[in-house]
Amino acid sequence: MTALLEVEDLRVSYGKIEAVKGISFTVEAGQVVTLIGTNGAGKTTTLRTLSGLLRPTHGRVVFDGQPIEKVPAHKIVALGLAHSPEGRHIFPRLTIEENLKLGAYLRKDADGIAKDIQRAYDLFPILGERRKQAAGTLSGGEQQMLAMGRALMSQPKLLMLDEPSMGLSPIMMQKIMQTIVELKASGTTILLVEQNAQAALSLADQGHVMEIGNIVLSGTGRDLLHDESVRKAYLGED
Amino acid sequence: MNTLPQQLANGLFLGSMYGLIAIGYTMVYGIVQLINFAHGEIFMTGGFGALTVYLALPSGTSMWVALPLMLIGGTLVAVLIATGAERFAYRPLRNAPRLAPLITAIGLSLALQEAVRNWYPQATSARVFPQINAGPWNIGSVNISSGDVFVIIAAPICMAALASFVRATRTxxxxxxxAQDPDTAQLMGIDTNRVIVIAFAIGGLFAAVASLAYGLRYGQVKYDMGFQAGLKAFTAAVLGGIGNIYGAMLGGLVLGVAEALATAYIANIPGMGQFGGQGWASVWAFILLILVLLLRPQGLLGERVADRA
Known part of the structure; x- marks a missing residue:
């Protein structure tokens, strides 16, 4: 079986600086795959390239059987690849409900959209309670919920989450990670970028460790979680 | 007639026209953070587009028939030039340093003025613009001309339509x-290039309506009419809070009324005799702008937001 997402020798540069230096990995349907690594490892650059916001200088990206490395961002969403960006990037002056509706911008099925908005409110009840409120008034954790709910509104085949736990309180972080577990259980395919390696690896099927633009180590989530070098570098153990 | 109600009416007329043009500045700035300094000239070409349609009609055509056709003609020309400028002048510079599109805008503005002056028949001086053969009417002490009536009806209709378009439609x-987050908008599946073109087109449409108002009020159009009007409308957009469509209209009205009142009344203040009259109108308008920028830099309705660029 061919993978849902195949990345082959991907290189991305900002001017003369190469941020991603030829990485390859795949995501199978139904899997949770995580990219971990420190700041500046190239994780966010990788996701922004996959969703079309950046153009690779080299390499291939095949999503659902179709090469997408030259497709503009707004058309990649239509193929079923959703991206919840780092820093959440909700639309602050629109209401929560308007944000969710924008997640379904390309869909025409009003009934299905209404049902999925309800599903987002079931997943995150706080969003339902504040549906008419400007999204900018939400707390960081609530904004993260909204960003994830919004990305799900496009009914993606693959959901990319960039640093969903960034800047959140431990309780809120647990809630977000719990939600990812639930999404995984319901069959959603997820590509997760995280600095919180412990949390990410414990729920991922596959993990890749990135360092300054390269993948330096790959394995199952469990293997990486028990790998000595990973434990030293990313899990804060001596 | 120099009564207060008359001056307020003059101010509302001027202000509505400024507001309509200001919409074009504010929408484009709100979405691409570009001050389209050629927008005054887009307004001017709208006026010549309308005039061209009028001249093509058989003589003696009623203004009630001619006016809608002139509006369509003016709109076509202004929208075409506005969207053409976006596509061929500004889009290639989307990621260039900010100074590049700004200089391009100024160049485009001169190019459009010169093109009309040189190529439009007898356009080196002002060309006579047709009038609606009705009125003027007296309401109490206020004298209203047919040209005033056009803009006083058209501006609120345009504004209401725009407000509901922005609030209630998918586009x-x-x-x-x-406007709030262009990258993330693309992640939603929004074709942001299309959105930008629509913003320029709406600006062109509103400028065309304003140019008709100008022609009907002053009885002429001229290749350089967009300079002053554009500068005032830009002032109105900043005054109201650039990026905010309601601010553009409010800024226009405030500016128009302030200008009319200053023209009529400053001279009555003891010792200020020489500062009244039409010649000083722009000075007072820009003093108002400076005061607003000092006291409320985000404009009347603007939000204090960090610069994204």
Missing amino acids: GRAMQAT
Whole structure:
């Protein structure tokens, strides 16, 4: 079986600086795959390239059987690849409900959209309670919920989450990670970028460790979680 | 007639026209953070587009028939030039340093003026613009001409239509999303290039309506009419809070009324005799702008937001 997402020798540069230096990995349907690594490892650059916001200088990206490395961002969403960006990037002056509706911008099925908005409110009840409120008034954790709910509104085949736990309180972080577990259980395919390696690896099927633009180590989530070098570098153990 | 109600009416007329033009500045700035300094000239070409349609009609055509056709003609020309400028002058510079599109805008503005002056028949001086053969009417002490009536009806209709378009349609929401966060808007599946073209087109449409108002009021159009009007409308957009469509209209009205009142009344203040009259109108308008920028830099309705660029 061919993978849902195949990345082959991907290189991305900002001017003369190469941020991603030829990485390859795949995501199978139904899997949770995580990219971990420190700041500046190239994780966010990788996701922004996959969703079309950046153009690779080299390499291939095949999503659902179709090469997408030259497709503009707004058309990649239509193929079923959703991206919840780092820093959440909700639309602050629109209401929560308007944000969710924008997640379904390309869909025409009003009934299905209404049902999925309800599903987002079931997943995150706080969003339902504040549906008419400007999204900018939400707390960081609530904004993260909204960003994830919004990305799900496009009914993606693959959901990319960039640093969903960034800047959140431990309780809120647990809630977000719990939600990812639930999404995984319901069959959603997820590509997760995280600095919180412990949390990410414990729920991922596959993990890749990135360092300054390269993948330096790959394995199952469990293997990486028990790998000595990973434990030293990313899990804060001596 | 120099009564207060008359001056307020003059101010509302001027202000509505400024507001209509200001919409073009503010929408484009709100979405691409570009001050389109050629927008005054887009307004001017709208006036010549309308005049061209009028001249093509058989003589003796009623203004009630001619006016809608002139509006369509003016709109076509202004929208075409506005969207053409976006596509061929500004889009290639989307990621260039900010100074590049700004200089391009100034160059485009001169190019459009010169093109009309040189190529439009007898356009080196002002060309006579047709009038609606009705009125003027007296309401109490206020004298209203047919040209005033046009803009006083057209401006609120345009504004209401724009407000509901932005609030209630799918494209309107895409516009708000693009203004707030263009990258993330693309992640929603929004074609932001299309949204930008629509913003320029709406600016062109409103400028064309304003140019008709100008022609009907002053009885002429001229290749350089966009300079002053554009500068005032830009002032109105900043005054109201650039990026905010309600601010543009409010800024226009405040500016228009302030200008009319200053023209009529400053001279009555003891010792200020020489500062009244039409010649000083622009000075007072820009003093108002400076005061607002000092006391409320985000403009009347603007939000204090960090610069994204």
